[in-house]
Amino acid sequence: MTQRHQRTIAVTSAGILNTPLIEIFLDATVCRAPLLLKPRTIDAVAGWGAKESGRRATKVARKLGVPALYLEDGFLRSIRPGKTAPGYSLVIDYEGIYYDSTRPSTLENLLNSDTLLLAGIEDPVERAKYLILNHHLSKYNHAPRLTATDLREHDSQRVLVVDQTAGDSSVEMGGADAHTFQQMLAAALNENPHATIYVKTHPEVSAKTKRGYLTNLVEDERTVVLRHPINPISLVTKMDRVYTVTSTMGFEALLAGRQVTCFGIPWYSGWGVTDDRQLCSRRSRSRSIDELFAAAYFHYTTYINPRNRKRGDIFDVISWLAEHSTSSDTHD
Template sequence: MPNDSTVLRPSSPRVAGYLSKGLARWNIIHCLLPEYSRQVRLKPGSRQPVDAILGWGLKPTSTQARRLAARRGVPYVAIEDGFLRSLGLGVNYSQPHSLVVDCSGIYYDATRPSDLERLLAEANFDADELARANLAMQRLRHLRLSKYNHAPDRPLPLADRPRVLIVDQTRDDASITYGMADASSFQHMLECAIADHPDAEILIKTHPDVIAGRKQGYLTQASKHPRCRLIGDDLNPWALFDAVGSVYVVTSQLGLEALMAEKPVHCFGMPFYAGWGLTRDALRCERRQRQRTLPELFAAAYLRYCRYANPYTGQASTLEATIDLIADQKRQRDRLAGRWLAVGFSSWKRAFITDFLGPASSVRFLQSDHPQPLELEGRDSLVVWGQKATDEIKALCRQHGLKLWRMEDGFVRSVGLGVDLTRPLSLAFDSRGLYYDANNPSDLEYLLAETDFEPALLARAGRLRQRLIELKLSKYNVRGKTRPVLPQDMGGSRPIVLVPGQVESDASIAHGSPEIKTNQALLEAVRQNRPDAFVVYKPHPDVVSGARIGLFDSTARKLYDLELVDYDIVDLIELADEIHTMCSLTGFEGLLRGVEVHTYGLPFYAGWGLTHDRLHASRRQRRLTLDALIAGALLMYPTYVDPATGELCNADTAVELMRQQRDQRSGLPLRVRLYRLYRNLFSRRR
């Protein structure tokens, strides 16, 4: 995926040096500096030749880097966080999704030109780029995304008079000094806001660290004024914009986001977005003479100046994909926020469940399957694996007002089997039931039945489907033998029917296939329905590995023409004309690849008009497109986590991470081989 910035790769290798440990910490530095083939950290006294020195903007920590660049006679290249940075805060080591790279200055320094200021002064933007800018701003407004997205999005209490927002900043921030402002600028801003709006309540947004006493602001004493009120809580900026009619800033980026919220913005310093005719400015910058529209300003700042990358895959990205990723992270975090009690989970699952519940949650694990009433106190939600919600647990949740959740593996899970203790990249948390339980509603069924799938989401689902096909990815991605050659006696006239075997003790059959419950019964039904077909039977990998039940007697072998054990399921799907299944996920993977699917149970993908169904699902009356099914089942329903950082990610990212894992793996890991040996020996003794 191309980068948004217009940077040409060098014709000859160039090297950039840096001093800051922080630059080494972020995963995206390398892919966002294509001008330099390598970036190396320079230790004190190093004489290694470099073509440029990198540093963090004009922060005090960059002083040594700027001096080193001057001594060596090479350019100093300023790097800063981008305007759409991440879900969490950098001080909490949340990986950035965007950076700005400036070779002439830095955007918050109004004392001299920067690359961004030159763009705004000189660049032309065509209709397509402006349309792209407008659409991106619309999505940021709709999704309520900001530079940082850690703060809760809760509305302010209603007021009986107008409100005005003043944005305080932490004392001596570099953007204030270089933005041609000082302490008097904040006092002047306050006085003007009070005078301009004599009947309004003045809301002063100050940093939480100022309220806590860890940092100093400029307007803390303003709360003594009868019409001023300090807001020190972390709040989503869009919640503030919803409550006010005007916004006053010195140099804060909230002023730019307030412009996107269509609020009048008064500037008392010289941030990069001031001086172009969009804001009401107390200062002037003589270099900024041109009038700009908001889409032009946005296109310059977000599309050309910022550079985007996926911090989990380490690949360059675009603004649109970054919006998708952070919005998905935010949605997953907010959905699972709260205080959890996890009941009956094994130690290896405990190791990753906390990551999946996200940064806005806390979890307490209970080994026992019988929680005591005292253990439920102070908890909002209780989660169990699969169908382990006993009547006792259900009653306790009702009695104590806890929300009961079930958890299962996602549909694009891992490179390796869960039964081999391979950590998942996706899990499904369901507050209504479980996706494979056709007897009861589930969150997935509700999503598919009720969601108004927007065109952008459907287009994204279509791209994800193509990527899965291109990469030949499935749920477990266990490598098998090369694509099989089917017998020549088929003559090309017999349709190929793939029958995927299932684990017969699995809950998905108990709750999702009320009539046919064994692999042998399924094969008998298939042979009856397709007597002339060439039937290929693929046993479930968990059964083949010896971990689960699903084998049948020798008489069943007459029901199929060919058994293929160690082949990649995707290869077999691509060979098939039809897939016949009880409720296997192979049916869903077949739909993705355009194969005709017949269901004998009620899997989550049946009943929407995309499959030939033996049974009827009365709750599923809606007709879905394939992309709508994919959007609900892969983009919206599961929760995804990057295993390296433990941070929430999304489906598109998980697919790329699986590709990387699969490409790096050669054969079955020794850990898995030893575990299988131990497991099989142990099961025989039992």
């Protein structure tokens, strides 16, 4: 029997090299990309998404004549953010990265293709969606659930406006800037005259490690700013409508059955399920929410089983997060 060749992937940052479980995610031996490489020893070069390490990966891979891989945390990552909390899902993109609307990504190309995204996995997709909503699971899962005291008691309608961190690359690469957030807030107020507008700051802004685009917003009779950490699913399920620029909270709101308006170009806009204030001419198909979910969470993401630290699937990660999450039903 012929022994399978173990791939070697060079990475362009120490952060990737030191990422827990990276060799299992990539199914390869991982080494740091030195200045001089022998082409026969390297099968691919990997960097973080559209960051500097990703750009370096493109250059090095081109010189070697091997593929470049672009990495990013998955949509169901861990309990807490940061290096001390190992991630159990990873996106490996061969074209670009999902949050960069300026060029195609593996995810966008998959959604644009004729692939039957739900073929053979209709039941698992439905089950995964149910479990994510039931256990209130998100990328990070340390924030407490929304409480009754977070909301005004006599709202006739509730609209959520999602803030993001200033300088977030997904904002610029989603065709937006600081002015876009002001436009979004004004539209939410004008288009929903009888609603209370809830503005949710980003978790890193809540932790005072970064600033947001709407950080200095002053509350008034129609506007409430939620500055403390809140589990995203518990928040969107209490809203009638959600406005976002490029945040994945917008997609989580779609999963929860809410109407979503996008002022930027996130990966889930342009497929016929969102109210889009910007268009991406490359996105030429209509896709259902279930198809978007299947593409991103099943086909596009690689998972590791947190219990044995071997390759796993979405249900391994859902089960572990549900058991350990501070916002899961298992802790009610």
